[in-house]
Amino acid sequence: MSPPVTPLPTASLGELLLWLLRRRVRKQVTGDSMLPTLRADDMVLVDPRAYRRKLPQPDEIVIARHPFHRDLTIIKRIAEITPDRRCVLLSDNAAAGSDSRAFGPLSPASIIGRVTCRILANG
Protein backbone atom coordinates (compact mmCIF):
# COMPACT_ATOMS: atom_id res chain seq x y z
CA MET A 1 0.00 0.00 0.00
CA SER A 2 1.29 3.47 -0.90
CA PRO A 3 1.93 6.04 1.87
CA PRO A 4 -0.71 8.78 2.15
CA VAL A 5 0.10 11.90 0.13
CA THR A 6 -0.26 15.46 1.35
CA PRO A 7 -3.17 17.07 -0.50
CA LEU A 8 -2.64 20.29 -2.43
CA PRO A 9 -4.66 23.27 -1.14
CA THR A 10 -7.19 24.96 -3.37
CA ALA A 11 -6.44 28.49 -4.47
CA SER A 12 -7.01 31.14 -1.79
CA LEU A 13 -7.86 34.73 -2.63
CA GLY A 14 -4.27 35.63 -1.76
CA GLU A 15 -2.87 33.13 -4.26
CA LEU A 16 -5.24 34.34 -6.98
CA LEU A 17 -4.20 37.95 -6.32
CA LEU A 18 -0.53 36.90 -6.56
CA TRP A 19 -1.41 35.41 -9.95
CA LEU A 20 -2.94 38.73 -11.00
CA LEU A 21 0.27 40.43 -9.85
CA ARG A 22 2.25 37.94 -11.96
CA ARG A 23 3.92 36.37 -8.96
CA ARG A 24 2.28 33.04 -9.85
CA VAL A 25 1.99 31.32 -13.21
CA ARG A 26 -0.77 28.93 -14.21
CA LYS A 27 -0.05 25.46 -15.54
CA GLN A 28 -2.46 22.80 -16.74
CA VAL A 29 -1.83 19.16 -15.86
CA THR A 30 -1.79 16.41 -18.49
CA GLY A 31 -1.68 12.72 -17.55
CA ASP A 32 -2.49 10.71 -14.45
CA SER A 33 0.83 10.23 -12.69
CA MET A 34 -0.06 12.68 -9.90
CA LEU A 35 -3.30 10.96 -8.95
CA PRO A 36 -4.94 11.21 -6.46
CA THR A 37 -3.57 14.72 -5.79
CA LEU A 38 -3.97 16.07 -9.31
CA ARG A 39 -6.02 14.89 -12.25
CA ALA A 40 -5.54 15.50 -15.96
CA ASP A 41 -6.75 18.98 -16.94
CA ASP A 42 -6.38 20.33 -13.39
CA MET A 43 -5.14 23.91 -13.29
CA VAL A 44 -2.43 24.80 -10.78
CA LEU A 45 -0.57 27.91 -9.69
CA VAL A 46 3.22 27.83 -9.58
CA ASP A 47 5.61 30.10 -7.70
CA PRO A 48 8.62 30.46 -10.02
CA ARG A 49 10.52 32.42 -7.36
CA ALA A 50 10.08 29.80 -4.63
CA TYR A 51 13.60 28.45 -4.82
CA ARG A 52 15.60 31.60 -5.35
CA ARG A 53 16.59 31.80 -1.73
CA LYS A 54 15.87 28.34 -0.40
CA LEU A 55 16.26 24.78 -1.57
CA PRO A 56 13.29 22.61 -2.49
CA GLN A 57 11.97 20.62 0.46
CA PRO A 58 10.62 17.06 0.64
CA ASP A 59 6.87 16.71 0.09
CA GLU A 60 6.63 19.85 -2.04
CA ILE A 61 5.05 19.49 -5.48
CA VAL A 62 7.22 21.09 -8.13
CA ILE A 63 7.47 21.56 -11.86
CA ALA A 64 10.79 20.69 -13.45
CA ARG A 65 12.48 20.26 -16.79
CA HIS A 66 12.60 16.63 -17.88
CA PRO A 67 16.30 15.63 -17.99
CA PHE A 68 16.02 13.75 -21.28
CA HIS A 69 13.26 15.72 -23.00
CA ARG A 70 14.32 19.31 -22.53
CA ASP A 71 11.15 20.73 -24.06
CA LEU A 72 8.99 18.79 -21.61
CA THR A 73 7.95 20.25 -18.27
CA ILE A 74 6.93 17.69 -15.66
CA ILE A 75 5.02 17.95 -12.41
CA LYS A 76 6.14 15.70 -9.55
CA ARG A 77 6.50 15.58 -5.77
CA ILE A 78 9.88 15.82 -4.05
CA ALA A 79 10.39 12.58 -2.16
CA GLU A 80 13.75 13.44 -0.66
CA ILE A 81 16.84 15.57 -1.02
CA THR A 82 20.01 13.54 -1.49
CA PRO A 83 23.17 14.31 0.54
CA ASP A 84 24.58 16.10 -2.52
CA ARG A 85 21.42 18.28 -2.55
CA ARG A 86 19.75 16.80 -5.57
CA CYS A 87 16.00 16.26 -5.70
CA VAL A 88 14.38 12.84 -5.93
CA LEU A 89 11.08 13.40 -7.75
CA LEU A 90 8.31 10.82 -7.55
CA SER A 91 4.81 10.50 -8.94
CA ASP A 92 1.98 10.42 -6.39
CA ASN A 93 0.51 7.63 -8.46
CA ALA A 94 2.83 4.79 -7.39
CA ALA A 95 1.98 2.77 -10.49
CA ALA A 96 3.23 5.53 -12.74
CA GLY A 97 6.66 5.38 -14.24
CA SER A 98 8.57 8.37 -15.44
CA ASP A 99 10.15 9.99 -12.41
CA SER A 100 13.44 9.76 -10.49
CA ARG A 101 13.09 5.97 -10.43
CA ALA A 102 13.67 6.18 -14.18
CA PHE A 103 15.83 9.29 -14.65
CA GLY A 104 17.51 9.65 -11.25
CA PRO A 105 17.65 12.68 -8.96
CA LEU A 106 17.60 16.15 -10.52
CA SER A 107 19.73 19.15 -9.69
CA PRO A 108 17.86 22.06 -8.06
CA ALA A 109 18.58 24.04 -11.24
CA SER A 110 16.14 21.77 -13.09
CA ILE A 111 13.32 22.73 -10.74
CA ILE A 112 11.31 25.56 -12.27
CA GLY A 113 9.00 26.34 -9.38
CA ARG A 114 6.81 25.16 -6.53
CA VAL A 115 3.18 24.29 -7.10
CA THR A 116 1.28 26.29 -4.51
CA CYS A 117 -2.34 25.35 -5.11
CA ARG A 118 -5.00 23.97 -7.42
CA ILE A 119 -7.60 26.21 -9.00
CA LEU A 120 -11.16 24.93 -8.83
CA ALA A 121 -13.43 25.55 -11.80
CA ASN A 122 -16.18 26.96 -9.59
CA GLY A 123 -13.84 28.94 -7.36
Place this chain on the structure above:
Amino acid sequence: MLKQALAKLAYAVPADEVSAHCDGPCGVYDPASARIAAEAVLSMTKKLLALDVPAEGDKDAMIHYHNTFSRYVAIKEEQAHIAKTELLVLWTDYFKPVHLEQYPDLHTTFWNATKLCSSCKVEVSLEHANELMDAIHNIHNIFWATKGRDVEYYTAS
Protein backbone atom coordinates in the same frame (compact mmCIF):
# COMPACT_ATOMS: atom_id res chain seq x y z
CA MET B 1 -17.23 36.67 -4.57
CA LEU B 2 -13.95 38.18 -5.84
CA LYS B 3 -12.20 34.90 -5.17
CA GLN B 4 -14.75 32.93 -7.18
CA ALA B 5 -14.59 35.39 -10.07
CA LEU B 6 -10.79 35.23 -10.11
CA ALA B 7 -10.77 31.46 -9.88
CA LYS B 8 -13.22 31.16 -12.76
CA LEU B 9 -11.09 33.50 -14.84
CA ALA B 10 -7.89 31.65 -13.94
CA TYR B 11 -9.49 28.32 -14.76
CA ALA B 12 -11.10 29.36 -18.02
CA VAL B 13 -8.08 30.75 -19.86
CA PRO B 14 -5.80 28.05 -21.38
CA ALA B 15 -2.39 27.66 -19.73
CA ASP B 16 0.91 25.99 -20.62
CA GLU B 17 0.91 22.29 -19.89
CA VAL B 18 2.93 20.38 -17.32
CA SER B 19 3.23 16.67 -17.87
CA ALA B 20 2.15 14.13 -15.29
CA HIS B 21 2.15 11.32 -17.79
CA CYS B 22 2.61 7.89 -16.34
CA ASP B 23 5.38 6.54 -18.53
CA GLY B 24 7.20 9.36 -20.21
CA PRO B 25 5.79 11.74 -22.72
CA CYS B 26 3.59 9.37 -24.73
CA GLY B 27 2.86 6.82 -22.04
CA VAL B 28 2.76 3.83 -24.37
CA TYR B 29 5.21 0.93 -24.25
CA ASP B 30 4.96 -2.35 -26.11
CA PRO B 31 7.78 -4.72 -27.19
CA ALA B 32 5.74 -5.24 -30.39
CA SER B 33 7.47 -2.25 -31.99
CA ALA B 34 10.87 -3.94 -31.48
CA ARG B 35 9.43 -7.25 -32.71
CA ILE B 36 8.11 -5.70 -35.95
CA ALA B 37 11.51 -4.12 -36.67
CA ALA B 38 13.31 -7.39 -35.87
CA GLU B 39 10.97 -9.25 -38.21
CA ALA B 40 11.95 -6.86 -40.98
CA VAL B 41 15.62 -7.57 -40.19
CA LEU B 42 14.97 -11.31 -40.41
CA SER B 43 13.05 -10.90 -43.66
CA MET B 44 15.78 -8.77 -45.25
CA THR B 45 18.45 -11.23 -44.10
CA LYS B 46 16.57 -14.10 -45.76
CA LYS B 47 16.10 -12.11 -48.97
CA LEU B 48 19.79 -11.14 -49.07
CA LEU B 49 20.87 -14.74 -48.62
CA ALA B 50 18.45 -15.83 -51.35
CA LEU B 51 19.63 -13.30 -53.93
CA ASP B 52 21.23 -14.91 -56.99
CA VAL B 53 24.35 -13.28 -58.37
CA PRO B 54 23.79 -12.46 -62.07
CA ALA B 55 25.95 -13.82 -64.85
CA GLU B 56 29.08 -11.83 -65.63
CA GLY B 57 28.67 -9.39 -68.51
CA ASP B 58 24.91 -8.98 -68.04
CA LYS B 59 24.94 -5.29 -67.25
CA ASP B 60 21.19 -4.84 -66.72
CA ALA B 61 20.99 -7.83 -64.41
CA MET B 62 24.05 -6.59 -62.50
CA ILE B 63 22.54 -3.12 -62.00
CA HIS B 64 19.28 -4.68 -60.81
CA TYR B 65 21.18 -7.00 -58.48
CA HIS B 66 23.23 -4.22 -56.90
CA ASN B 67 20.20 -1.99 -56.54
CA THR B 68 18.14 -4.71 -54.87
CA PHE B 69 21.07 -5.80 -52.70
CA SER B 70 21.65 -2.22 -51.56
CA ARG B 71 17.98 -1.68 -50.76
CA TYR B 72 17.81 -4.87 -48.67
CA VAL B 73 20.96 -3.90 -46.79
CA ALA B 74 19.68 -0.37 -46.19
CA ILE B 75 16.37 -1.65 -44.82
CA LYS B 76 18.13 -4.23 -42.65
CA GLU B 77 20.42 -1.54 -41.26
CA GLU B 78 17.54 0.85 -40.59
CA GLN B 79 15.24 -1.72 -39.00
CA ALA B 80 18.00 -3.18 -36.82
CA HIS B 81 18.63 0.32 -35.51
CA ILE B 82 14.92 0.83 -34.85
CA ALA B 83 14.78 -2.50 -32.99
CA LYS B 84 17.80 -1.46 -30.92
CA THR B 85 16.29 1.93 -30.09
CA GLU B 86 12.94 0.42 -29.13
CA LEU B 87 14.67 -2.09 -26.85
CA LEU B 88 16.82 0.61 -25.24
CA VAL B 89 13.74 2.74 -24.55
CA LEU B 90 12.00 -0.21 -22.92
CA TRP B 91 15.08 -1.02 -20.88
CA THR B 92 15.87 2.49 -19.66
CA ASP B 93 12.41 4.06 -19.47
CA TYR B 94 9.91 1.31 -18.72
CA PHE B 95 11.79 -1.14 -16.53
CA LYS B 96 12.34 -0.13 -12.90
CA PRO B 97 14.52 -1.47 -10.06
CA VAL B 98 11.55 -3.43 -8.75
CA HIS B 99 11.49 -5.38 -12.03
CA LEU B 100 15.19 -6.12 -11.66
CA GLU B 101 14.48 -7.76 -8.32
CA GLN B 102 11.94 -9.94 -10.08
CA TYR B 103 14.17 -10.60 -13.11
CA PRO B 104 17.81 -10.43 -11.91
CA ASP B 105 19.18 -11.10 -15.41
CA LEU B 106 17.14 -8.26 -16.96
CA HIS B 107 20.22 -6.17 -17.75
CA THR B 108 21.98 -9.09 -19.42
CA THR B 109 18.81 -9.90 -21.37
CA PHE B 110 18.62 -6.39 -22.82
CA TRP B 111 22.36 -6.08 -23.31
CA ASN B 112 22.46 -9.30 -25.32
CA ALA B 113 19.34 -8.37 -27.31
CA THR B 114 20.71 -4.95 -28.28
CA LYS B 115 24.08 -6.52 -29.12
CA LEU B 116 22.22 -8.90 -31.45
CA CYS B 117 20.78 -5.83 -33.21
CA SER B 118 24.36 -4.71 -33.82
CA SER B 119 25.37 -8.16 -35.07
CA CYS B 120 22.45 -8.11 -37.51
CA LYS B 121 23.75 -4.83 -38.89
CA VAL B 122 27.36 -5.97 -39.24
CA GLU B 123 26.55 -9.39 -40.70
CA VAL B 124 24.03 -11.06 -42.95
CA SER B 125 23.37 -13.75 -40.39
CA LEU B 126 20.21 -15.81 -40.32
CA GLU B 127 21.36 -17.27 -37.01
CA HIS B 128 21.65 -13.90 -35.32
CA ALA B 129 18.42 -12.58 -36.86
CA ASN B 130 16.58 -15.60 -35.44
CA GLU B 131 18.32 -15.17 -32.07
CA LEU B 132 17.14 -11.53 -32.03
CA MET B 133 13.56 -12.68 -32.58
CA ASP B 134 13.94 -15.20 -29.72
CA ALA B 135 15.38 -12.49 -27.45
CA ILE B 136 12.44 -10.19 -28.20
CA HIS B 137 10.01 -13.03 -27.56
CA ASN B 138 11.62 -13.46 -24.14
CA ILE B 139 11.38 -9.69 -23.48
CA HIS B 140 7.72 -9.79 -24.56
CA ASN B 141 7.07 -12.45 -21.89
CA ILE B 142 8.92 -10.48 -19.19
CA PHE B 143 7.29 -7.16 -20.14
CA TRP B 144 3.71 -8.40 -20.03
CA ALA B 145 4.37 -10.42 -16.88
CA THR B 146 5.44 -7.20 -15.12
CA LYS B 147 2.10 -5.71 -16.15
CA GLY B 148 0.23 -8.77 -14.88
CA ARG B 149 -1.24 -9.40 -18.31
CA ASP B 150 -1.25 -12.53 -20.41
CA VAL B 151 -0.58 -11.21 -23.92
CA GLU B 152 0.01 -13.85 -26.56
CA TYR B 153 3.16 -13.45 -28.64
CA TYR B 154 2.70 -13.48 -32.37
CA THR B 155 4.61 -12.52 -35.50
CA ALA B 156 3.33 -10.75 -38.57
CA SER B 157 5.04 -13.05 -41.05
